[in-house]
Every structure is written in C-alpha cells, then in structure tokens.
Amino acid sequence: MGAGSDLRRIVSRRLAPLFADLEDHVFRYGYFRMLGGALASLGTVGLLGQVLGLAWLRVTFATAAVGLFVLVSALSFAGTQRLRGKLKHIEGLLHTYADQTHSSSPLSVREWRQEVTIEENGDAFFRRDLVLDAASNGTLRYVTVNLVYYGTTRLTNRDRRRVRCHAYHAGEDDVDQRTRANGTSVWTFSADGKPKLDIYIHLGTVVQDGDLITVEWDWPGYSADLVNGTAPETFDVLFTKEVGKFEHRVVFRNIRSPAAFKVRNQGAQNLRKRRLGQDVVVEFSAEAPALHTRMGFIADYSQS
Structure with a gap:
C-alpha cells in the first residue's frame, strides 16, 4: 500500500509538469491545430509503413495513435480542471473585493515607468513599474493597467491566448525579493475601438510607501505591421489618475535602415x-502629467 502510494506520487510529480507544458502549448496555439499536426505526422508514418511494407512502422503508428488518444483525453481533463480552478479563484477574488470597491482613500502612484522592446520580427515585450505611496491599512486595494493593440491585422482568439502577462509585488527595500501578485484580466475595447487588455492587480490590505508593482507582457506579433512596413504604429499613454512622474522608453531592435525609421x-x-548600436531608442517623460490627455509618438518604418 505504501509502495503504491509512493509510486503514484513519484509518477504524478514527474508527469504533472509535462502535462502542464503540453496543456499550455495546446491552449496558446489551438487544440485543432495541434491535433491536426499530430495526426498528419502519424499519418505520414503509417503511410510510409504501408508503402514500404515495414511492419515496425505500422506498429509504431498504431501505438502512437493510441498514445495520442490517451494524451488528448488527459489534456482535455486537465484543461477542464485547470479552468474550473482558475474561475473559482477569480470569483473568490472578485467577490472579496466587491464590498470594498469604493474607497475614500484611493491609491497614489508616485512613479510610472515603462520600457517596451520591439523585436525584429514584431514581437513585443513590455515591462511597467508602478511605485506607490503608502495607503491606509485594512482596506482591500488593487491597481489597473492596460495595453491597447493598434495593429491593422485582426486580433483572433488564438492571438489573444498567446499573450502572456505576469504581475509582481515588491517592497521598497527588497526589490529583488518580489513575489507574484494575484491578477485578473479581461479583453475590452478602447474609446476608438481598438482591442485592449485590462489587468487588475490585487494587492491585499497592506500597501507601504515605495511598494513596487511590476507588470510584464509578452505579446507575439504586437508590432508586426510596423516592422514589416505595412503601417505606422502609435506609442502613447493616457492617465486617468494622478501620477507624480512618468518615463516611457521604447527600444526598436536591429533597425537595418535607420534613415527610414521616422518618429512624429x-x-x-x-x-x-537616439541610436544605440543597431537599435533605435525613443524616450519621453513628464512630471505630474495632465489627466485624460493622450501623449506619445507615431513610429513609421518604410523601407520601400
């Protein structure tokens, strides 16, 4: 009995990360695409075995097909369980915060910093840092951040699933000891109809002076239109709450024709x-920026 339990525990510990990675891969790139690719590969193996008369290839095909069926069933079950657990966790957070949504002492942002890296293929990595002032304890707190997609290519559901976002919370004196922050997200639209990803970062009841909130996005293809020369792209900010000061920095990697890269x-x-090696860096900043006023720049990269 004890040996069986130990064996199940060991197998679970070894296989759980593998199933989690496979499930995440299927979730990001689409169930039917992954299943179609696997079936195409197996079909090729089976066809070769039939044409060449190789029994071991036919056996390999049959074994792999059975394995695929078992794996897909396991992933479907794991995905359902994961979604149920995530929904339960999100509902718990939202219900907890619902009663204290309106606060007489809102959070104050001392500093707002963002760095964006645009890769040569159009993939984008965003990092946003918020330095907070102290807030009275005993009241549940959260901050909201968002990103707007300005591309001309329609954003599909699969494209949205590929966007990854992580939030972290650290103290002023232990920035290197940051911990993950609970976050929920929802896709909405901006005032001009562009897809927007809203992130709600839940901070709990204690916010100390100098607390650092870091949000990181990994967005494949975010600036594909810009780097391909299809269309210019807007990089801007708009504040709806008071901010002490902000800095915004965008790094465009490996710009091969600097003269063709324009900023308005x-x-x-x-x-x-400015140029930084093969990269182009564009920065802007301000202190006490005006509310509800959009500010930024438009980048254009036409190599024709």
Whole structure:
C-alpha cells in the first residue's frame, strides 16, 4: 500500500509538469491545430509503413495513435480542471473585493515607468513599474493597467491566448525579493475601438510607501505591421489618475535602415530619439502629467 502510494506520487510529480507544458502549448496555439499536426505526422508514418511494407512502422503508428488518444483525453481533463480552478479563484477574488470597491482613500502612484522592446520580427515585450505611496491599512486595494493593440491585422482568439502577462509585488527595500501578485484580466475595447487588455492587480490590505508593482507582457506579433512596413504604429499613454512622474522608453531592435525609421511627436514632452548600436531608442517623460490627455509618438518604418 505504501509502495503504491509512493509510486503514484513519484509518477504524478514527474508527469504533472509535462502535462502542464503540453496543456499550455495546446491552449496558446489551438487544440485543432495541434491535433491536426499530430495526426498528419502519424499519418505520414503509417503511410510510409504501408508503402514500404515495414511492419515496425505500422506498429509504431498504431501505438502512437493510441498514445495520442490517451494524451488528448488527459489534456482535455486537465484543461477542464485547470479552468474550473482558475474561475473559482477569480470569483473568490472578485467577490472579496466587491464590498470594498469604493474607497475614500484611493491609491497614489508616485512613479510610472515603462520600457517596451520591439523585436525584429514584431514581437513585443513590455515591462511597467508602478511605485506607490503608502495607503491606509485594512482596506482591500488593487491597481489597473492596460495595453491597447493598434495593429491593422485582426486580433483572433488564438492571438489573444498567446499573450502572456505576469504581475509582481515588491517592497521598497527588497526589490529583488518580489513575489507574484494575484491578477485578473479581461479583453475590452478602447474609446476608438481598438482591442485592449485590462489587468487588475490585487494587492491585499497592506500597501507601504515605495511598494513596487511590476507588470510584464509578452505579446507575439504586437508590432508586426510596423516592422514589416505595412503601417505606422502609435506609442502613447493616457492617465486617468494622478501620477507624480512618468518615463516611457521604447527600444526598436536591429533597425537595418535607420534613415527610414521616422518618429512624429504626438503631444509628448522631452521626446528624444537616439541610436544605440543597431537599435533605435525613443524616450519621453513628464512630471505630474495632465489627466485624460493622450501623449506619445507615431513610429513609421518604410523601407520601400
């Protein structure tokens, strides 16, 4: 009895990470695409075995087909369980915060910093840091951040699933000891109809002076239109709550034709464009930025 339990525990410990990775891969790239690719590969193996008369290939095909069926069943079950657990966790968070949504002492953001890296293939990595002022304890707190997609290519459900986002919470004196923050998200639309990903970061009841909130996005193909020369792209900010100061930095990697890379100011203060090796860096900043005022720049990269 004890040996059987130990064996199940060992197998579960070894296989659980593998199933989690496979499940995440299927979730990001689509169930039917992954299943179709697997069936196409197995079909090729089976066809070769039939044409060449190789019994071992036919056996391999049959064994792999059975394994695929078992794996798909396991992934479906694991995916359902994962979604149920995630929904239960999100519902618990939202219900807890619902009674204290309206606060007489809202959070104050001392500093807002963002760095964006645009890769040569159009993939984008965002990192946003928020430095908070202290808030009274005993009240549940959260901050909201968002990203707007300005591309001309329609954002499909699979594209949305491929976007990864992580949030972290650290103290002023132990920035290197940051911990993951609970976060929920929802896809909405901006005022001009562009897809927008809203992130709600739940901080609990204790917010100390200098607390650092970090949000990181990994967005494949975010700037594909820009780097391919299809269309210009807007990089801007708009604040709806008071911020002490902000800095915004965008790094465009491996710009092969710097003369073809243009930047047009759209209400940004302290806008600066410079070369850094093969990269182009564009920065702008301000102190106490005006509320509900969009500011930034438009980048255009036409190599024709």
